[in-house]
Amino acid sequence: MKNTNSRIPKQLFYLLIAGLVMILANACNEKKAPAATKNEFDEKTEKLLQQMTLDEKISLIHASSSFTSGGVKRLGIPELVMSDGPHGVRHEHGRGWSALKDADDKSTYLPVGICLSSTWNKKLGYEFGKVLGSEANERGKNIILGPGVNIIRSPLNGRNFEYLSEDPFLASAMAVGYIKGVQEQGVAACVKHFAANNQETDRHKIDVKVSKRALNEIYFPAFKAAVKDGGTWSLMGSYNKVNGQHATHHQYLNNEILKGEWGFDGVVISDWASVNDTREALLYGTDIEMGTELIKSFNNPDYDDFYLAKHAKKMIESGEVDMSFIDDKVRRILKLMYRTTALGEHSPGERNTAGHQQLALKVAQEGIVLLKNDGLLPFNKKEIKTLAVIGNNASRVFAESGGSSQVKPLYEITPLEGIKKLVGDEVEVIYAEGYETYYDESLFRGKSGEAASQSRSNSSDVEVARTANKKLSEEAIALAKKADAVVFVGGWIHGHEGMPWGEGTYDSEARDKVNIKLLFGQEELITEIVKANKNTAVVLMGGSNVEMNNWLPETRAYLHAWYAGMEGGTAIAQILFGEINPSGKLPMTFANSHLDYPSHLVGEFPGNKTVNYTEDIYVGYRYFDKNNNGVVFPFGYGLSYTTFNFSDLILTKKENKVIVQCTVTNAGSRTGAEVAQVYVHQKQCSVDRPVKELKGFEKVSLNPGESTMVTIELDDSAFKFYHPDKFEWVLEPGMFELSIGAASDNLPLKGTIEIAN
Ligand code: BGC
Numbered sequence: 226m227k228n229t230n231s232r233i234p235k236q237l238f239y240l241l242i243a244g245l246v247m248i249l250a251n252a253c254n255e256k257k258a259p260a261a262t263k264n265e266f267d268e269k270t271e272k273l274l275q276q277m278t279l280d281e282k283i284s285l286i287h288a289s290s291s292f293t294s295g296g297v298k299r300l301g302i303p304e305l306v307m308s309d310g311p312h313g314v315r316h317e318h319g320r321g322w323s324a325l326k327d328a329d330d331k332s333t334y335l336p337v338g339i340c341l342s343s344t345w346n347k348k349l350g351y352e353f354g355k356v357l358g359s360e361a362n363e364r365g366k367n368i369i370l371g372p373g374v375n376i377i378r379s380p381l382n383g384r385n386f387e388y389l390s391e392d393p394f395l396a397s398a399m400a401v402g403y404i405k406g407v408q409e410q411g412v413a414a415c416v417k418h419f420a421a422n423n424q425e426t427d428r429h430k431i432d433v434k435v436s437k438r439a440l441n442e443i444y445f446p447a448f449k450a451a452v453k454d455g456g457t458w459s460l461m462g463s464y465n466k467v468n469g470q471h472a473t474h475h476q477y478l479n480n481e482i483l484k485g486e487w488g489f490d491g492v493v494i495s496d497w498a499s500v501n502d503t504r505e506a507l508l509y510g511t512d513i514e515m516g517t518e519l520i521k522s523f524n525n526p527d528y529d530d531f532y533l534a535k536h537a538k539k540m541i542e543s544g545e546v547d548m549s550f551i552d553d554k555v556r557r558i559l560k561l562m563y564r565t566t567a568l569g570e571h572s573p574g575e576r577n578t579a580g581h582q583q584l585a586l587k588v589a590q591e592g593i594v595l596l597k598n599d600g601l602l603p604f605n606k607k608e609i610k611t612l613a614v615i616g617n618n619a620s621r622v623f624a625e626s627g628g629s630s631q632v633k634p635l636y637e638i639t640p641l642e643g644i645k646k647l648v649g650d651e652v653e654v655i656y657a658e659g660y661e662t663y664y665d666e667s668l669f670r671g672k673s674g675e676a677a678s679q680s681r682s683n684s685s686d687v688e689v690a691r692t693a694n695k696k697l698s699e700e701a702i703a704l705a706k707k708a709d710a711v712v713f714v715g716g717w718i719h720g721h722e723g724m725p726w727g728e729g730t731y732d733s734e735a736r737d738k739v740n741i742k743l744l745f746g747q748e749e750l751i752t753e754i755v756k757a758n759k760n761t762a763v764v765l766m767g768g769s770n771v772e773m774n775n776w777l778p779e780t781r782a783y784l785h786a787w788y789a790g791m792e793g794g795t796a797i798a799q800i801l802f803g804e805i806n807p808s809g810k811l812p813m814t815f816a817n818s819h820l821d822y823p824s825h826l827v828g829e830f831p832g833n834k835t836v837n838y839t840e841d842i843y844v845g846y847r848y849f850d851k852n853n854n855g856v857v858f859p860f861g862y863g864l865s866y867t868t869f870n871f872s873d874l875i876l877t878k879k880e881n882k883v884i885v886q887c888t889v890t891n892a893g894s895r896t897g898a899e900v901a902q903v904y905v906h907q908k909q910c911s912v913d914r915p916v917k918e919l920k921g922f923e924k925v926s927l928n929p930g931e932s933t934m935v936t937i938e939l940d941d942s943a944f945k946f947y948h949p950d951k952f953e954w955v956l957e958p959g960m961f962e963l964s965i966g967a968a969s970d971n972l973p974l975k976g977t978i979e980i981a982n
Contacts, residue, residue, distance in 0.1 A: 257549050264490060266563040270556050276300055279548075282555045283538050287514040287531040290320035294513045294558075295528075303567055305558070307415070307494070307515075311371030311387050312337050312790065313624070313632030314360045314576075322523045324633075332360050333581040334624040334634035336790035338373055339768055340592035342389040342399045343787065343809040343863070345900040346924045349588055350399040354406020354414070356581045361412040362574025367567040368413040368459055368494075370629075372403045374447035375463075377769070377813045378423040378844055379824040381831075383736040386719065386768025386788055387630050390812035391845030392860065393443055394919045397450030404455030410574065411566040416451040418463030418496055420444050420478055421838070423824075426737045426831035429498070432466040435838040440467075441947035441954070442842045449487055458491040458561050462511060464499045470509070473499040479510025492557045497629075503536040507546045512554040577635045582792060589789035589796035591898070594809035595864040601781040602762055603803025603866060604710060606651045613708035614641050615659040615701045615754060616715040617745070618766050623788045626720020628734025634791045640714045640764060643794030647802055655708065659701035659754075660745040661694040662718055693746020701750065705757040712801060713754055715747045716765030719788065732768040732788075737831060741819050743771045751776040764797055770815040773857050785811075803866060808898035808924070810863035810968065814845050814856055821855025823848035842915065846969050850916035861902050861919070862968040867893030867929065871901070871966055874974040883939045887965050887974055891927035898926040899967055901935045905943050908960045908977075914946055917964060917972075944980050958982045 264270075274282075277297065284295035285302070293304040309315040312335040317328035333356055335341075341353055361369050373387040374396050382388075389396040404414040421433040421444045435444065451457040460483065462473030472478055473495045483489045497516025500506045506514060514533040518526035529535050540546045562568040575581070595602070604612075619641040624634040638646075645654050705711045719732035731738060742748070752775065755761050762782040765771060770785070777783065784807070786797055799805040816822055823840035824830040827848070840848060846860040868891075875886040885903050901924075904917035920943035923935050941956055948955040958981045966972035 257547055264560055266560050269563060270559040273300060273302065273559055274552060274555055277555065279538060279541060279551070282551050283534060285558050286512060286537070286551070286554050287528065287533040288516065289528055291318045291322050291516075291519060293320070294515065301568075302559070302562070305368060305513075305562065305567055306366050307368040307370055308361060308364065308366040309370045310630040310632075311373045312341075312630060313634070314357065314364050314366060314369070315629070315631060316633045322519055330364065331633050331635045332364070332576055333585055334632040334637060334791040335585050336588045336592050336793065337386045337630070337768065337788045338371075338389050339377075339386050339812060340787035340789050341403075341588055342395055342592075342812040343594055344588060344591035344924075345395070345810050345812075345922055346591055347398055347402045349591060350402030351406040352584050353588060354403040354408075355410065356406075356584050357403075358407040358410030358412040359572075359574045360576045360581065361407070362410055362572050363576040364574070366412065367562075367565045367571075368415050369407055370415045370417060370461065372400050372414065372451075373417050373630075374400045374451065375418060375422050376444055376447075376844060378838075379822055379830045380741050380769035380813070380816075380819050381738045382423060382769075383425045383731070383733045383738065384628070384768070385813075386627065386732050389447065391814060392812065392919050393446035395812055395922070396447035397454070398922070400447050400451050401455040404451055404457045408456065408458060411571050413458035413491070413561055413565045414451075414455070415459040415461050415494055416448060416455070416457045417461035418472075419448050419460050419483065419493075420463060420472060421467050422463035422465050422472070424737055424831045424836070425735050427834075428464040428735070430466070430834070431832060432469060432835040433838060434468060434835050436841055436949065437952055438947045438949040439838055439841045439844075443844050445482065448483070452483065452487045452489045452491075458564050459494055460489065460491065461494050461496050462499055464496050471499065471501050471505065474502065474505035474509040474511045476509045484510060490557065490560065492561050500532045503532040503540060504546065506532050507537055507540060507550050512557050585790045586792035586795055589793050590799060590805045592787060592809045593789055593796055593800055593807060594785045594811055595782075595800065595807040596785055596811075596815070596858050596862070597777065597780065597783040598864055599781045601760060602801060604762075604801055606648055606802060609652050609709045611653045611655060611708045612644070612648065613701075613704040613711045613758070614644055614654055614656045615705065615711060615713050616747075617658050617660055617662055618716055618718065619656065619712070619714035620658070621718065623719060623766070624791065626718075627732060627788070630734070637791045638794035640712070640786075640794045640797045643796070643798035644712065644801070646795070647798040647804070655704055657701040657704045658697050659713070659750055660715070660747055661697055662745055693749055698746065698750050698753065702753050702757050705754045705761070708758060710760040710762070711754055711758045712762050712764060713751055714764045714766070714797075715743065715751070716771060716786075717744075717767035717769075719768070738819075741769065741771050748772075748775055751780065755779050762801060764801075769813065770857075772817055773815070774817050777857070803895075806866045806895050806897040807863065808865060808900070810861050810900050811858055812860070814849050814860045815858040816849070816855040817857050818855065847915040847918065850969075859968055859970040861900070862970065865893075865897045865899065867891055867895040867897040869897070869899040869927070869967060871973050873934075874965060874976050876963060876976045876978050878978070881941050883943070883963075883978055883980075885921065885937045885939060885963060885965065886934055888932050888934050889925055889927065890932040891929055894929050896926070896928050898924055900924045901937065901965060902967065902969070902972070903937050903939070904964045904969065904972060905939070906962045906964070907944065907946075907957070908962055910946070910957050910959065912946060912949060917969070919969075941980075956980065956982055
């Protein structure tokens with residue numbers, strides 16, 4: 226908390242300056258659209274553009290159905306076909322909004338984004354993208370609406386499960402592979418939601434007040450990497466405002482940073498109904514408007530009434546906005562059509578192949594994180610006669626819930642099924658539901674959009690009854706008593722029987738949680754089960770953590786499984802029984818309460834009309850490192866069934882790079898994988914900098930006794946910071962400390978290096 230008060234007035238001052246600069250920049254930028262960057266498709270694009278009437282151009286820049294934007298038949302320009310989403314190609318909607326009943330649209334349900342990033346395996350990011358791209362092709366989609374790269378600012382955000390990390394470097398690294406994998410199949414990725422879309426409460430209206438330093442150091446980097454390293458062909462603007470202007474049409478975000486500084490030559494697609502103003506959308510970088518009228522009328526939207534339809538036409542015809550703004554959007558769209566082969570032959574793609582399912586399994590195996598193990602795991606089939614599996618989540622499926630990221634899977638293996646299959650006849654598996662899920666309006670921080678503000682209350686003052694179902698819990702405890710070992714499977718859910726998404730879902734789009742206390746009486750149940758049977762392993766699902774202090778100390782083993790996709794149950798079973806050695810690492814800090822997180826302690830969440838990001842760059846471990854309270858499991862943490870040693874650090878300089886080398890040794894008796902994590906700290910600097918920041922990592926797999934040398938290159942971006950007064954990236958020469966190890970709290974190797982300008 227220290228320093229916070231003295232930072233507030235200074236930040237406000239910079240925000241005012243930033244606002245003033247924005248207004249002046251806007252005034253100078255409204256005459257002509259910026260010139261489009263040169264590209265191999267320029268000539269073809271230009272030829273087409275010259276033949277188009279204003280009406281035809283306009284038809285390209287707004288939706289023509291729920292998931293298409295318009296084409297021009299006369300010129301052979303097709304509609305662009307889009308689909309969610311981040312972890313599988315979503316069900317078919319036809320031209321409307323409801324799911325098509327008899328469509329042949331079952332697809333591979335991959336583990337969610339946060340599970341992917343928990344693998345810390347960049348190659349898997351790429352393979353994940355390849356599966357999505359291939360299935361998108363098979364389903365005739367040109368654009369996949371993912372990856373979701375918004376920073377995890379609070380554990381309460383209902384969409385954390387879709388996102389990648391609290392850390393911009395990890396999120397960037399995982400997103401880049403994903404994008405390349407998708408786009409190599411001739412399908413565009415659409416990285417989302419740009420930017421500072423870190424809560425669902427009031428998402429259409431909330432105004433995020435955030436410094437340019439925090440934007441550039443924390444909230445932008447994954448988007449920047451998506452553009453500059455991943456080469457993404459499209460990007461989705463988010464619902465919220467950033468410092469007073471809607472993000473989807475934003476002078477600073479879209480024109481200055483994205484299309485200016487980063488040279489993005491792709492298409493900015495609005496989030497569904499995130500456009501709020503025709504003039505702003507024309508001038509400030511929105512290229513395609515989606516979803517708007519669906520909000521007014523799901524069944525009978527008037528596509529000509531979109532902001533970027535007849536209203537835009539009027540502004541062009543009256544001369545209020547220059548034609549060059551429309552031309553720039555059309556050029557970008559046509560270019561994307563060439564790039565994605567929407568204009569041309571696209572690859573047939575493949576769907577629901579064994580290979581795709583294997584990849585779903587591999588990501589789950591590497592993404593599930595073992596957080597505690599006092600020797601209970603792995604279970605040995607030969608030593609267990611009866612295994613009690615307890616918990617509603619053990620037999621629950623997740624694919625078709627959570628909001629827009631839902632996938633209709635060919636199948637989904639539950640943990641109970643996975644365990645039964647793995648142990649076969651060797652172990653008797655008995656099951657009890659243990660607790661009952663229910664819907665309680667007070668468990669949410671408001672519905673999305675308009676209704677959200679009405680049910681908002683401050684995070685700390687919501688007290689909710691969490692009653693257990695006595696009969697179910699007694700049954701479960703009795704089962705636990707008679708078993709040799711117990712697997713409890715609980716945690717969050719992201720769908721609820723009989724409720725449409727957004728209503729009655731917990732880890733879900735359009736909702737935030739009110740706190741992270743376990744629901745449905747699970748805390749008491751775990752405590753009782755552990756008392757009844759010491760050999761209990763707890764497995765939790767969820768897009769973030771839960772409060773742990775009341776049950777964790779007595780619990781011998783805890784596995785966090787996120788939502789691990791269609792093969793999640795198989796992977797959980799394999800890890801529990803040691804067929805797979807876990808290697809996942811937390812992509813976010815697990816603190817005991819949401820109130821321990823900087824967004825709640827120093828900043829605001831979810832705010833009221835505005836939300837102040839007063840914690841500034843001190844998000845996640847950057848904050849916890851400074852103010853050590855509440856952390857149960859730190860960023861980058863995760864256990865294995867073997868042990869690893871780090872040794873022999875060598876730091877060398879080569880041109881303007883620093884080469885970090887060290888030896889990682891598997892010192893145990895099982896094959897396993899470890900992640901070498903490199904953190905950087907500037908010892909003295911004219912501005913306050915974090916204690917450490919992740920700037921490199923590499924995952925290596927090693928046999929027992931085997932050693933390998935890991936080499937990680939850091940370029941000068943690893944040492945720079947965004948200057949809060951100069952509004953630019955700065956490298957301040959001096960001494961930098963590098964720390965290397967297996968988790969942010971376990972960095973045995975340390976070295977210092979001098980960096981000159
Ligand atoms: C979500 C996007 C999604 C879009 C289309 C919006 O509500 O915020 O992430 O891609 O809907 O389904």
